[in-house]
Each structure stands twice: as structure tokens, then as C-alpha cells.
Amino acid sequence: MQDIVIGVDVGTGSARAGAFTPQGAMLGQAARPIRMWRPRADFVQQSSDDIWQAVCAAVRGALRDLGPVRVLGMGFDATCSLVVLDAEFRPVSISPQGEPEQDVMVWMDHRAAAEAEAINAGEHEVLRYVGGRISLEMQAPKLLWLKRHRPQAWARAAHVFDLPDYLTWRATGSLARSLCSTVCKWTYLGHEGRWDADFFHAIGLGELADEGFRRIGTEILPPGQRLGTLGAEAAAALGLEAGIPVGASAIDAHAGGLGVIGAALNGVAPDAATLNRRVALVGGTSSCHMAVSPEARFVPGVWGPYHSAMLPGLWLNEGGQSATGALIDHVITTHAAYPAMAAAAQQAGETIYQSLNRKLADMAEGLPFPALLTEGLHVMPDFHGNRSPRADASLRGMVSGLRLAAGEEDLALLYLATVQAVAYGTRHIIEAMNAQGYAIDTVMACGGGTKNPVFLREHADATGCQLVLPREPEAILLGAAMLGATAGGVQDSLAGAMAAMSGAGEVIAPGDAAVRRYHDAKYAVFRRMHDDQLAYRALMQAR
Ligand SMILES: Nc1ncnc2c1ncn2[C@@H]1O[C@H](COP(=O)(O)OP(=O)(O)O)[C@@H](O)[C@H]1O
Numbered sequence: 001m002q003d004i005v006i007g008v009d010v011g012t013g014s015a016r017a018g019a020f021t022p023q024g025a026m027l028g029q030a031a032r033p034i035r036m037w038r039p040r041a042d043f044v045q046q047s048s049d050d051i052w053q054a055v056c057a058a059v060r061g062a063l064r065d066l067g068p069v070r071v072l073g074m075g076f077d078a079t080c081s082l083v084v085l086d087a088e089f090r091p092v093s094i095s096p097q098g099e100p101e102q103d104v105m106v107w108m109d110h111r112a113a114a115e116a117e118a119i120n121a122g123e124h125e126v127l128r129y130v131g132g133r134i135s136l137e138m139q140a141p142k143l144l145w146l147k148r149h150r151p152q153a154w155a156r157a158a159h160v161f162d163l164p165d166y167l168t169w170r171a172t173g174s175l176a177r178s179l180c181s182t183v184c185k186w187t188y189l190g191h192e193g194r195w196d197a198d199f200f201h202a203i204g205l206g207e208l209a210d211e212g213f214r215r216i217g218t219e220i221l222p223p224g225q226r227l228g229t230l231g232a233e234a235a236a237a238l239g240l241e242a243g244i245p246v247g248a249s250a251i252d253a254h255a256g257g258l259g260v261i262g263a264a265l266n267g268v269a270p271d272a273a274t275l276n277r278r279v280a281l282v283g284g285t286s287s288c289h290m291a292v293s294p295e296a297r298f299v300p301g302v303w304g305p306y307h308s309a310m311l312p313g314l315w316l317n318e319g320g321q322s323a324t325g326a327l328i329d330h331v332i333t334t335h336a337a338y339p340a341m342a343a344a345a346q347q348a349g350e351t352i353y354q355s356l357n358r359k360l361a362d363m364a365e366g367l368p369f370p371a372l373l374t375e376g377l378h379v380m381p382d383f384h385g386n387r388s389p390r391a392d393a394s395l396r397g398m399v400s401g402l403r404l405a406a407g408e409e410d411l412a413l414l415y416l417a418t419v420q421a422v423a424y425g426t427r428h429i430i431e432a433m434n435a436q437g438y439a440i441d442t443v444m445a446c447g448g449g450t451k452n453p454v455f456l457r458e459h460a461d462a463t464g465c466q467l468v469l470p471r472e473p474e475a476i477l478l479g480a481a482m483l484g485a486t487a488g489g490v491q492d493s494l495a496g497a498m499a500a501m502s503g504a505g506e507v508i509a510p511g512d513a514a515v516r517r518y519h520d521a522k523y524a525v526f527r528r529m530h531d532d533q534l535a536y537r538a539l540m541q542a543r
């Protein structure tokens with residue numbers, strides 16, 4: 001009988017499950033896609049039932065080829081999407097068309113722009129702890145949207161969850177919430193252990209406070225604390241035994257942070273000074289940048305500081321880019337050369353990224369370094385607004401340097417320039433963090449983007465940081481498994497779980513001085529494009 005812990009990770013595109021030894025070695029994994037609907041621009045919807053079915057199938061898949069196992073603990077992470085249920089725990093539609101199963105407003109849904117603006121106009125104290133401005137991706141603006149635009153749905157909304165907390169409720173029946181989601185997305189003050197009732201009254205959601213916060217959470221636990229045990233119905237659906245300890249959840253970016261930020265490098269565990277030099281880069285559909293400090297650091301435009309939201313006792317600053325993997329995929333799949341190139345890649349048995357990377361390598365032959373290919377091609381990556389550090393969801397993408405051609409080489413160049421732009425966004429966030437006390441020179445990377453060697457190389461070169469990959473490539477799943485290991489008492493704490501279960505793998509060093517100078521120049525263009533966009537806006541507004 002093999003002892004295991006199980007981690008479940010629900011990203012934007014799929015649900016994944018992994019079975020790990022108590023030491024963090026992965027024995028089995030599986031993934032299942034989840035459905036998404038986009039009924040209008042800026043509206044992005046999912047179904048909690050569909051997500052739960054995908055989770056169940058993924059867990060069964062991860063265990064399929066293992067022999068007899070004893071599951072010592074289970075942890076869940078997911079995107080910070082909003083789930084709305086009625087008093088009988090049935091889905092409440094958040095869709096303009098009212099499709100009954102579409103009860104999830106996905107984190108990247110930007111419908112609540114006006115509500116976020118209205119909240120920010122109030123200059124509330126809680127906003128200091130979410131980066132200075134509330135993001136339209138957080139839950140208070142989304143709840144306000146629901147109340148204003150779908151009052152009948154709001155009246156039926158008896159339980160509103162962050163998706164990670166929905167999953168632990170579905171697994172155990174416990175309505176306890178995690179500090180991770182409540183602090184990071186719902187304005188719970190982790191350092192004071194309370195909701196701010198005045199804030200909810202001031203923004204027009206006073207009923208939540210008047211009811212004692214029962215719709216949004218009255219029992220708030222640190223991630224990884226045992227929140228309950230697997231119930232009989234959930235156990236049957238997951239193919240597991242009832243009674244398995246389940247940990248309080250984490251958002252997926254935070255699980256990624258747990259999976260990488262404490263990893264020993266060259267056999268040396270990080271001390272406080274080393275942690276101050278690290279940022280976890282969780283690169284999936286979006287990119288998230290997680291850094292921790294013993295004291296509160298207020299980094300303008302960077303979410304937080306969040307107390308104990310990822311690691312107990314430490315403050316978290318969370319930078320982010322709302323569309324990175326999503327942007328790279330958008331640029332690739334909407335290009336005229338994509339259908340033919342995708343078909344050829346499929347025939348050759350490779351991914352489109354492998355084909356593009358090979359094409360770039362061919363094109364760069366004879367050049368001192370491949371990034372030179374895009375000397376005249378620049379992308380501003382804010383197609384879905386800028387989460388950090390500008391905290392401006394109204395910004396949009398720009399491209400400079402297009403020519404009258406749309407062949408495979410043009411696609412490859414545009415793809416490279418997009419990856420570079422994404423990497424400059426990370427540099428911008430690291431600079432903002434370093435201006436407030438961090439000394440980041442090491443990027444601990446995980447997520448789907450790390451499967452792409454060009455993504456990795458450009459991030460190291462553009463930021464000038466060493467980039468460290470995790471020993472376990474599925475580090476987000478590992479972070480979720482750490483929550484389960486802590487809940488099950490396999491590890492004594494999350495810090496202990498990080499020390500015992502994670503470790504560093506390959507290290508990618510940034511390029512030489514010539515590479516650095518080149519990226520400094522392109523980064524200056526990246527910064528300038530923002531100023532240019534504002535100048536265009538001003539010209540249009542002056543008419
Ligand atoms: N095999 C691959 N090669 C290169 N990039 C990849 C690969 N697989 C995924 N990616 C990148 O990772 C992104 C998805 O990351 P992932 O962590 O799976 O997302 P999420 O957690 O948001 O569902 C994609 O948008 C793509 O840019």
C-alpha cells in the first residue's frame with residue numbers, strides 16, 4: 001500500500017490532479033478540459049458543475065495506473081473565479097442570457113469596470129491592502145455588478161464562493177473559506193482577522209455585513225489547515241474513500257508560489273535574505289508574481305500586501321499580467337499563417353510552439369543571439385488591460401513594426417516579439433517590487449509557460465535575473481498537494497511541506513552584456529509605448 005497525497009489544480013483551461021509521495025515525487029497525473037463561454041466582449045463564464053465533473057475525472061485519471069494507495073491528505077487550488085449558488089446550493093446564473101448552469105464569473109471577466117471605478121472613488125482603507133486600487137477582477141466589483149444588473153440573481157445568491165473554496169465545500173461540505181482567497185480577492189483583512197463592515201456599507205453591499213457575512217464566509221482558515229474530511233458523495237465521485245483530510249484551499253497562483261518559492265537551490269534552503277531576492281513567476285493563461293516579506297510593503301499597483309495569504313505570518317505582494325499565455329495563443333491562432341502551420345505541426349507530431357521555436361532558430365542562424373530578430377518589431381502586451389504595476393484595465397495592446405506580409409516568418413517574429421513583451425511586463429513588476437524593499441534577482445518559474453524554452457530564455461534575458469525551474473515540473477499541483485500534506489499531518493506546516501517536498505531543477509542564467517543592452521533598449525520602447533498610448537488618447541479626447 002503506497003501512501004500518497006493528492007493535489008487538485010483548476011486553471012483557466014483545465015482541471016488537473018496529481019498523486020504525490022509524502023516527499024513530493026509525482027506518481028500519477030491527469031488533466032481534463034473545462035468549458036468556457038464568452039457571451040459578450042469582457043464576459044467570461046464557466047459552470048461549477050462542469051468544473052467539479054472535470055476535477056472528479058482528473059482525480060480518477062491520476063490514480064488509474066497506481067496500485068493500492070492510502071490517501072493521507074488532499075488539497076485544492078483553483079483560479080480566483082466567482083461561484084454563485086442559491087440557498088439549496090444550486091447554481092445561480094450570472095449570464096446575461098440566464099443559462100442556468102453558467103454560475104461562474106471567471107477571474108478574467110471584465111464586466112465590472114464601472115463598479116470597480118465606483119469603489120475606487122471611495123478611497124477606502126481596505127484598498128491599501130489590495131495594491132491601492134481594487135481590480136475589476138476581484139470579487140467586490142463583481143458582486144456589485146450582480147446586484148446592479150441581475151437583481152433577481154443577487155436575491156437568490158445565498159452562497160458566493162471563490163472557486164478554490166467552492167471545491168473544498170464540494171469535497172467536504174464545509175463552508176469555511178481560506179485566508180488566501182478572502183484576503184486576496186474579497187478584502188478580508190488578514191492582519192486584523194476581520195471583515196470591514198463599513199467598506200461593504202459604503203460600496204452598496206451593506207447587506208453582506210448586516211447578515212454577519214454568512215454569504216461570503218464566517219470561518220476563515222489559513223491555507224493547508226485541516227478544514228474537514230472528504231464526504232461520502234464526493235468520495236464516490238472522486239473514486240476515493242470518505243474521511244480523507246482536506247486542507248483549506250489556495251488560489252492557483254498561490255499554490256504555484258508554494259510549489260517553488262521555498263525550494264532549496266544547490267542544496268541550500270532559502271533564508272530570509274534569499275527569499276527577499278526571489279519572486280515566483282506562475283505563468284499560465286495569466287502570469288502572477290509572488291514575493292513575500294516579513295513586514296508589509298506597499299507597492300503601488302501591485303496587489304497586496306496580503307497578510308498570511310500564501311505563507312503564514314508573511315506578507316505577500318502579488319504582481320500580475322492578466323493575459324500572457326492567453327496573449328501568446330491569441331497572437332498565434334489569429335494570424336493568417338496559423339492554419340497551415342498548425343496542420344503541418346500536427347502532421348510532424350509537434351506542438352505549434354515547437355514549430356515556431358524551430359523556425360526562429362533557423363531564422364536566427366548567423367545572428368549573435370536570436371532576440372535580435374525583433375529589433376524593429378515591438379508589442380505592448382496589455383490587450384486585456386494592465387493588472388500590475390499600472391493597475392489600468394483600460395489599456396490596450398499595440399504593435400509597432402508590421403510589414404505587408406503575413407507568412408510563417410511574420411508569425412514567428414510576431415510570436416517572439418509577444419513573448420518578449422510579456423517578459424518586459426515581468427521586468428516592470430520586478431522593478432516596482434524592488435523599489436519598495438525587495439532585491440529580486442531570481443525568478444522561480446512554474447506553469448504552462450515553462451514548457452516553452454523561448455518563454456524561459458526571454459524572461460531570463462529581459463529581466464536580467466537567473467531563472468530557476470522546479471525539480472517537479474508540475475509545481476502548481478505540488479503546491480496543492482502540500483495543502484493536503486499539511487492538512488493530513490504528513491507535514492507539520494506549509495513551511496515544512498515546502499522544505500520537504502520541493503526543490504530546484506535547471507537554472508537558466510541571463511545573457512551577456514550585449515544581450516542585456518539589447519533588452520534594455522527594447523524595454524525602453526516597451527515603456528514608451530504606454531506613454532504613446534496615453535498621448536493618442538489625449539489627442540482623441542481633445543477633439
Ligand atoms: N507544450 C507547450 N509548449 C509551450 N507553451 C505551452 C505548452 N503548453 C502550454 N503552454 C503555454 O501555457 C499556457 C497555459 O498554461 P497553463 O498553466 O496550462 O494554464 P492555466 O493554468 O491557466 O489553465 C498556454 O496559454 C501556453 O501559452
Ligand SMILES: O=C(CO)[C@H](O)[C@H](O)COP(=O)(O)O
Binds near residue numbers: 079252285286
Ligand atoms: O488572479 C490570479 C491569481 O491571483 C490568476 O491570474 C488567476 O487565478 C488565473 O490563473 P491562471 O492564469 O493560472 O489560469
